[in-house]
Amino acid sequence: MKKKVFSVSLGILTLCSLVTGCGTNSGNNHVTTINFWYGQGGIGGTTYEQLIKEFNETHKNIHVIGTFVASSGSIVPQKLITAIAGSKAPDCTELDSFLVPQFAQKGALIDLTPYIQAQGLKKSDFIPAIWQANTFDGHLYAYPHDTDVRFLYWNKDLFKKAGLNPNQPPKTIAQLDQDAAKLTVHNSAGQITQAGFIPWGDQGSFDTWAWAFGATFNQNSEGEINLADSASIKSLQWQQKYAKEYGIAKLNAFTATLQNTGLSAFDAGKEAMTVDGVWNIATLQQQAPKLQYGVEAVPTVDGQGSTWSGGISEVIPKGAKHPEAAAEFLNWLVAPKQMLIWDKATTHLPTRMSMLKNLGTPGHVVVSPAGDKLSAELLPTTYTRPNSPLNAEIWDGTTSLVSTVTNDTSQNPATALKAFSNKINQEIKNGWY
Template sequence: MAMKTWKLSTGLLSVVVVGASTVVQGCGTASTSSSGSKDTSSSSGGVVQLTYWNMWSGKWEQVVQKMVDQFNATHPNIHVNMLAVPSASGDQKLLTAIAAGDPPDVFTEWNASIGEFAAKGAVMNLDQFMTGKYAGLKNWFYPSVTQFGTYNGKLYAMPWTENTYALYYNKTMMKQAGLNPNDPPTTLAQLFTVQNKEWKFGNGGVVTQMGFYPSGNFEHLMPAFGLSGSDLFTNGKYNLLNTKAENDMSYIAQFKKYPYSQVSAFTSGLDSAGGGSTDAFDIGKEGFTISGMWEMGQIQADDPSLSYGVEPLPVGPGGNANSTWINGNYNMIPSGSKHPEQAFEFISWLAGYENAAWAAEAYPTGGWVPNSPEITKQPAYQKWLSQDPVRKQFVNVLNSPKSTTDPVTPAAMLYETQLTNAEDYVLQGKKSVTQALSDLQNQANQELQNDAK
């Protein structure tokens, strides 16, 4: 799923730490919530009641609720009560609850806010629970997936299901452009040349069809240039003025040849032109796009007849083939959780640890990429992959040690938001590559200084 971002309040996070320290001392006692209702997260009748918040809605909420129901059915001493909170305000709602001494026991996070939560003590360090049967948990995951949940070498958010990315290509549009639909580009240079043949314009230069447009793809293209999170963050500061980052943004800058205003007008008008869809690729109006496995489900809903293929991300100079940028769904235990040990048991179960056969059956219901090779190799998951070989592209890249994510820092949310702005400035020709990266670097490092105060 696509990530939505917003700026967390540093001031509120400071309040959270004070409030959380008070809550921990009273763990396990019945209380009244900040809304005045009885606290359902306390133990009752020998059954521990856990409160679980996430930001899903619609069909996704139903998928997760079914998993929660299965946990409850198999764990008679723990009962999980799930609440879906609005995605646009989920992080802020969580922080408010922690500050008020009434946090949930578990929160699912997919935004780049984990570093800020961890730095301010708003969520628990999960390493403390990794003893006994959980001692080998970290090594059970694909090595690359733990990066998104790790801050200062400690795991604060447990990997659940992953977002990996690949290149989708429209076979029909390739054929119409005189290209071989079974020979997609494998380098970024080839992609730029090939996609250029697929653009179409109407009267007044109005865009009617796109080849490829990389707005929002700087992060996805990081492996293509051998760019890792450790390249972007060194010695406690953001370092964006390095050759790999400049090559990444320079590739995006090539697309300023296509009028930004016309592209924006084209994409903003898709909801009416496409019968409700806002995805140009899904309705056959874009030749190439970088996306995750969920795109397959959207295509099935928007245009089941679409002829398309999927290939690993094309590579650029110094790039890493068959690798990807990673984010996904991660579970945190907020500071002040009344039942942290049971909360850890719940999120470990969801992650499939010592429960891989169940996860292999459950994850396909959401079209999800697993967090561990132990889940991937299960017969049920292999069967699901074989039903559509395209799916394998999104799982195989997790085996690459070169797959990466953004640096996890207290300024990661601001960095991600301002990165999108930097890309747009470059595509509009308002800033050079160097200026855009320099400004972004200064903004992110200033945020780090503000957070340290």
């Protein structure tokens, strides 16, 4: 991708020079103190502090101070941008991986290439798509810390009740449609009391189904993305077909009946199939322990199955006072031993290829043996969202697009998607990010 430089609010680009810091001063008694931001409360925050304590006890020349920055699960982007612009950046911080390209393009992150080369880390050490998600313009800007996958969940009891094989989930889109029809139940008034499947529910995003239909989101050398290829259009038309066939008003009324339960339709035993993240296994263990269910790859047109992944990464912001010490801490944090501790505590998945072979075996269970085994099979070929500074806008825009064409079935999915794709690519051409 041809690299472009644009003006950015809050003065971020005034921080573009690489700050080398004072290093770790190994070999003498000087201690370098670094600040690490994290946005996860609960078990995530507790585990970060546990690992920080272990690092401090085993590294004499570096002392890490962890700071919880209240957020919705990861660092709030605006808080980090403000800190960088105000020359108050932490030495390192966690960041949602899909935001890495945006921050890198704005000149807000330090290129980690020289650090990882010195540390002996290689692209082949990590899951290919996860490594790629943390790069921009051919350079690595984040240490890949954890990841996830999406599964098809199916309710075995509801399959059995409908006369379907409870151990045979659909593998193709056609089979999914056939099963959904048999599993949808109406009452005498015509209301849906049990949904067979709702494509846009839970983790059934635009991306999920575009990949299932064969989309690739190819990018050209200028970073423009083909969001409206024939596969993406077909996937959106397919979602609209569900809204037409089952009635969007009836589907919305059905989901509304569960809003006060605190459970999704699937978790409540009212939806036979859904696409959700691997993390939902832990939710089911706690909130629906009697639910008999299975997990499988997301059905595709060709029956080969697919999934996609996100995750949390660790970055060094521009303006960090001690980047060398920060890089040493982050390299330690994403090493296999520490990564396993993190994954087992948070039920996230590892990003290292070497850890997949043992995932789900005794001592290496992070979610469940079955969930881990399937994750290990899917992660080497998982998809990640387009490597673009406009990832956040693309995500919000496609989510809104799915809602528009399903709630208003008079809308033409092909026309709407092409218009959105053209808008995004025009922004990329003009550098509006």
